[in-house]
Amino acid sequence: MAVKVIDVKVGVFDENNAIADEIRAYNKNKGTMMLNIMASPGAGKTTILLRTIDALREDYRIGVMEADIEASVDAEKMADAGVSSIQVHTGGECAMDASMVQQALREFDTDGIHLLFMENVGNLVCTAEQDTGANYNVEILSVPEGDDKPLKYPLMFSVCQCVLINKIDTRAWFPFDDDAVVERIHRLNPDAEVFFLSGKTGEGFDQWIDWIKDKMQMR
Amino acid sequence: MAVKVIDVKVGVFDENNAIADEIRAYNKNKGTMMLNIMASPGAGKTTILLRTIDALREDYRIGVMEADIEASVDAEKMADAGVSSIQVHTGGECAMDASMVQQALREFDTDGIHLLFMENVGNLVCTAEQDTGANYNVEILSVPEGDDKPLKYPLMFSVCQCVLINKIDTRAWFPFDDDAVVERIHRLNPDAEVFFLSGKTGEGFDQWIDWIKDKMQMR
Numbered sequence: 001m002a003v004k005v006i007d008v009k010v011g012v013f014d015e016n017n018a019i020a021d022e023i024r025a026y027n028k029n030k031g032t033m034m035l036n037i038m039a040s041p042g043a044g045k046t047t048i049l050l051r052t053i054d055a056l057r058e059d060y061r062i063g064v065m066e067a068d069i070e071a072s073v074d075a076e077k078m079a080d081a082g083v084s085s086i087q088v089h090t091g092g093e094c095a096m097d098a099s100m101v102q103q104a105l106r107e108f109d110t111d112g113i114h115l116l117f118m119e120n121v122g123n124l125v126c127t128a129e130q131d132t133g134a135n136y137n138v139e140i141l142s143v144p145e146g147d148d149k150p151l152k153y154p155l156m157f158s159v160c161q162c163v164l165i166n167k168i169d170t171r172a173w174f175p176f177d178d179d180a181v182v183e184r185i186h187r188l189n190p191d192a193e194v195f196f197l198s199g200k201t202g203e204g205f206d207q208w209i210d211w212i213k214d215k216m217q218m219r
Numbered sequence: 220m221a222v223k224v225i226d227v228k229v230g231v232f233d234e235n236n237a238i239a240d241e242i243r244a245y246n247k248n249k250g251t252m253m254l255n256i257m258a259s260p261g262a263g264k265t266t267i268l269l270r271t272i273d274a275l276r277e278d279y280r281i282g283v284m285e286a287d288i289e290a291s292v293d294a295e296k297m298a299d300a301g302v303s304s305i306q307v308h309t310g311g312e313c314a315m316d317a318s319m320v321q322q323a324l325r326e327f328d329t330d331g332i333h334l335l336f337m338e339n340v341g342n343l344v345c346t347a348e349q350d351t352g353a354n355y356n357v358e359i360l361s362v363p364e365g366d367d368k369p370l371k372y373p374l375m376f377s378v379c380q381c382v383l384i385n386k387i388d389t390r391a392w393f394p395f396d397d398d399a400v401v402e403r404i405h406r407l408n409p410d411a412e413v414f415f416l417s418g419k420t421g422e423g424f425d426q427w428i429d430w431i432k433d434k435m436q437m438r
Contacts, residue, residue, distance in 0.1 A: 040260045041343050041372065042364025069344065071371045092374070094313060094344035122371070124260050125288065125313035125342055144363040144386065145261025152290045152341070153260065155311070167363065173389055 016131060019098035023133025026105065027116070032063075033219040034116040035212070036096075036134035038156065040149075041122030043142040044166040046074050047199035049117055053083055055209045060114040060216065065104055067096045067121050074119060084113065095126035098133045115216065124153040136215060142167040143176045150184035157185050162193045162211060169198040235350060238317035242324065242352025246335070251282075252438040253335040254431070255315075255353035257375065259368075260341030262361040263385040265293050266418035268336055272302055274428045279333040279435065284323055286315045286340050293338060303332065314345035317352045334435065343368070347375040355434060361386040362395045369403035376404050381412045381430060388417040 027034050039045045053062050064085040066075040075087035086108040088100060096118065110116060118134060120127045139160040141149055144167060150157045157163065163185055165178070182194050193211055197204030246253050258264045272281050283304040285294040294306035305327040307319060315337065329335060337353060339346045358379040360368055363386060369376045376382065382404055384397070401413050412430055416423030 040341070040364075041368055042259060042361070068371055070373065073367060073370060092344075092348070094342070121344065122259070123313070123342060123344055125311075125340065126345065129311070142261070142363065144361065144389070145259075148292060149260055151292055152287055154289065170363070170389070170392055173392065 016098045019102055020131040020133040023098060023101055023105065024135065027110075027133070027135070028219070030110055030113070031219070032110050032113050032116050033136075033216055034118060034132075034134045036118050036120055036127075036132045036137045037140065038120045038124070038127045038137065038160070039122060039140035039166075040124055040142070040145055043122070043140045043145065044199045045119050045122070045140055046077060048140060048164065048166060048197075049119060050077065050081055051199055051202060051205065052117075052209065052212070053078075053081065055205060056115065056212065057083075059213070061112050063108065063110055063113040063116045065101070065108065065116065065118040067100070067119060069093075069121065090121060093126075094121055094123050095130050096120050096132050097130040101133050115212070124149070124156045128153070128156040128159050135219070136161045138162045138164065140164045140166050141181070143170050144174050146174075147177045147181040147184070150181065150188060154188050157192070158188045160189065160192055162195070162208075164208060165194065165196045166199055168196050168204060169201050235317045238321055239350035239352040242317060242320055243354065245324065246329070246352070246354070247438070249329055249332070250438070251329050251332050251335050252355075252435055253337060253351075253353045255337050255339055255346075255351045255356045256359065257339045257343070257346045257356065257379070258341060258359035258385075259343055259361070259364055262341070262359045262364065263418045264338050264341070264359055265296060267359060267383065267385060267416075268338060269296065269300055270418055270421060270424065271336075271428065271431070272297075272300065274424060275334065275431065276302075278432070280331050282327065282329055282332040282335045284320070284327065284335065284337040286319070286338060288312075288340065309340060312345075313340055313342050314349050315339050315351050316349040320352050334431070343372040343375045347372070347378050354438070355380045357381045357383065359383045359385050360400070362389050363393050365393070366396045366400040366403070369400065369407060373407050376411070377407045379408065379411055381414070381427075383427060384413065384415045385418055387415050387422060388420050 072087045078085035137160045291306045297304035356379045
């Protein structure tokens with residue numbers, strides 16, 4: 001299915017945080033809550049999003065902003081799933097910033113959209129450095145990546161309100177210490193919610209879905 | 220085991236490529252070949268390095284430069300394995316550049332080291348944009364990440380002379396099309412060598428080890 005693709009430019013001035021606040025005001029006015037979904041390449045962002053949308057599509061009107069360096073495969077998957085989506089090409093940039101989100105929101109009609117997911121570029125470094133204007137940041141860490149990632153990418157785990165430990169169906173094949181990863185995340189960020197789930201099997205999704213519904217009530 | 224840690228600064232001027240050439244001249248003069256190992260977080264860089272070092276340590280004197288945002292766990296693993304290593308902290312930067320490598324080489328005595336591995340920051344975007352002064356670039360893509368990564372991170376697969384497809388022991392649990400990934404890599408980079416292996420079991424290491432030995436003879 002054909003999807004809309006836009007190329008965005010990096011904001012030239014150091015006004016990112018001001019733009020991020022503008023985005024939150026703009027979204028609040030429209031009744032839209034925006035979640036910034038971050039992860040390494042291949043951690044399962046798109047699979048989790050598709051299942052999450054399926055669980056929530058009867059309750060809310062949902063939109064997806066897909067950010068990639070230059071590909072459009074994820075927005076096509078969303079469009080095939082019947083979800084209103086836009087593909088943003090960052091033109092080589094390793095993360096979305098607020099200016100890019102604002103440009104995308106000008107192109108993407110979010111009237112009537114209650115819940116907007118932004119799937120960021122696959123990256124644990126640059127993405128964590130930018131306030132995108134999202135209401136909440138969500139990091140997906142997959143079991144095959146290892147439980148040491150909070151030690152190596154501390155900023156990412158510090159800026160998230162929610163961490164999803166994905167691919168728990170593969171724990172038999174990869175050494176992964178659940179308690180250690182939670183302890184490492186909470187040492188950086190005591191208030192972070194940590195949920196264990198599998199985008200493939202759907203195990204553990206209830207808590208994550210409830211977390212979103214809870215935040216939606218507070219928007 | 221305690222390891223040497225240095226904090227490096229990003230080069231201020233657009234002189235990266237000139238410094239990269241200086242590094243290659245410096246290493247050639249010492250008889251050192253440098254490989255830049257890149258991958259997503261959790262793709263298995265450290266595990267592959269440890270097994271590779273084991274396979275080559277009787278033939279060559281080996282050194283490892285570990286680059287991380289701020290952690291030192293990988294250099295400690297190398298030191299525990301008895302390998303001469305240095306930890307570089309990039310101070311939040313998402314990739315090593317030539318200036319950082321040069322600063323590290325001033326601290327790291329590479330006299331008598333034939334083969335120097337540089338384990339870059341876990342990242343498929345920024346790392347591909349910098350000439351680090353390495354003789355060859357190697358990308359590790361792991362099966363759980365998916366076979367679509369060359370579509371989404373084309374620059375990475377364009378700048379590598381060698382791509383290792385890691386964690387092939389998990390192919391039963393993750394959909395991964397070997398032919399498709401090779402075709403996608405070769406469409407971007409017809410000369411890239413692609414080897415399938417497992418850092419965990421050692422399967423498929425012979426071709427990769429032979430590739431390094433071949434390059435060592437040409438240094």
